[in-house]
Amino acid sequence: MSHPLLVASDTETLPIWLANDISWPDIAAKLPPQAQAFARSQGFEAKAGSHCLLPNQDGSLLGVVFGLDAADAKRVDPFLPGKLATLLPEGTYRFETDAPNADLAALAWVLGSYSFDRYRKRSHKAVRLVLPHGVDGAEISRIAEAVMASRDLVNTPTSDLGPDGIEAAARRIAEKHGASFKSIVGDDLLKHNFPMIHAVGRASATPPRLIDFTWGKMDAPRITLVGKGVAFDTGGLDIKPASSMLMMRKDMGGSAAALALADMIMGANLPVRLRVLIPAVENAISANAFRPGDILHSRKGLSVEIGNTDAEGRLILADALALADEEDPDLVVDFATLTGAARVALGPELPPFYTHDDTLADEIAETGATVNDPVWRMPLWQPYHSQLDSKFADVNNTGGPMAGSVTAALFLSRFVSAAKAWVHFDIFAWNNATRPGRPEGGEVQAARLMYALLKKRYAS
Known part of the structure; x- marks a missing residue:
């Protein structure tokens, strides 16, 4: 079943002519004279993202012409046609000329129509697209709906999405696909040897937890997803300035990405054994908050000195990664x-992203470019391990003043030793401004590319 904005066919459709600087003259020459004259009078040029609504002689809408990237552009945005979903009057449209990448154009059409309406209701136009030839509407819809559901999670403030709310969202996805679900909550984390998850989350009124669900046949390739689920990050006793807390609802963006990817994998019934681990906490401040200088024990057995309580995400991930491993x-x-x-x-x-596996790294980079979910490999530079040295413990949770993303990845790498391959994505989970297919606000990064990679590996 396709998303409501994607239709198989419609008797009353309006054409969209996709044009660049080279193709526009030929397209214009085939338009009715009044449409050609109107485009000229509007000063339309086939520049990336430009559009012009073309009239019939009776004033009704004939169709629309939309500008693509220039033929010699160094960077082409395959999501660009998705911009039309927010520009056009209500109706059903079709690409009269071929989109450069029809699958991504259709996906961007749906993703670009997303808005977060939980707290402010807005009217929405039904701007539908006839599925381009060869595009799998069910697949596009499955990906889009997983992404948009996780965008909702990132956009929801902590007043309505604490650690328990993250658990509820994970449970809904697990139950949707018949996965086996459990959650270890509060002091039970200590009983089950997750001391760092407990330490980071114990100051909150909502207890910390480790969410754990599995799906698929036990003898299938084992894929484990781990998502950072910090519902809100004050910084702890090393408190953040007020300006740095304004976007901290998105600090659970890693868990949202993991859930989106899990939803795609299970929805496509990929032949893998999937496990999803989400340590969900709120890094709050109270009398029992963990402190700078504390030394925490970890599930892995390594002792961790706390150089800064605002480097809490790596602590909860470390316990979850140790379990995965x-x-x-x-x-x-x-x-x-x-x-x-x-x-x-x-x-x-x-x-x-970070990984020791060069083959996997090449595959990730190539797939990210192919599906327009770009990432960039950074080095696990081994000499920087020394920045994590502690005089009192096996490791410090913070490095030096430079290479902070690298030293964070190196810290995590100490908790993964048995897995055949590991990759860490340091995502932002937010769009600072609206772009085609990517409205301002919460975003899911790297999940689409990993879904495409796993699909290629295991379903082709």
Whole structure:
């Protein structure tokens, strides 16, 4: 079943002519004279993202012409046609000329129509697209709905999505696909040897928890997803300034990405054994908050000195990664809004990723480019391990003043030793401004590319 904005056919459809600087003259020459004259009078040029609504002689809408990237553009945005979903009058449209990438154009059409309406109701136009030839509407819809559901999670403030809310969202996805679900909550984390998850979350009025669900045949390739689920991050006793807390609802963006990917995998019935681990906490401040200088024990057995309580995400991930590693999985993938240093290095649109596996790294980079979910490999630079040295414990949770994303990844790497492959994504989980297919607000990064990679590996 396709998304309501994607239709198989419609008797009354309006054409969209997709044009660049080279193709526009030929397209214009085939339009009715009044449409040609109108486009000229409007000064339309086939520049990326430009559009012009063309009239019939009776004033009704004939169709629309939309500008693509220039033929010699160094960077082409395959999501660009999705911009039309928010520009056009209500109706059903078809691509009269071929989109450069019809699958991504259709996906961007749906993703671009997303808005977060939980607290402010807005009217929505039904701007539908006839599925381009060869596009799998069910597949596009499955991906889009997983992404949009997780965008909702990132956009929801902590007043309505604490650690328990993250658990409820995970449970809904698990039950939707018949996965086996459990959650270890509060002091039970200590009984089951997850001391760092407990330490980070114990100051909150909502108890910390480890969410754990599995799906698929036990003898299938073992894929484990780990998502950072910090519902809100005050910074702890090393408190953040007020300006840095305004977007902290998105600090659970790693868990949202993991849930989106899990939803895609299970929805497509990929032949894998999937496990999803989400440590869900609120890094709050109270009398029992963990402190700078504390030394925590970890599930792995390593002792961790706390150099800064605002480096809490790596602590909860470390316990979850240690659990994942105990099964010797074929692949462990973790998603986390882990460091501001990643944004300093690469900005909000290009998450860094880390892995020891060169083949996997090449596959990730290639797939990210193919599905327009870009990432960039950063090095697990071994000499920087020394920045994590502690005089009192096996490791410190913070490195030096530079290479913060690298040292965070190196910290995590100490908790993964048995898995055949591991990859860490340091995502931003937010769009600072609206772009085609990517409205301003919460975003899911790297999940689509990992779904495409796993589908290629195991379903082709």
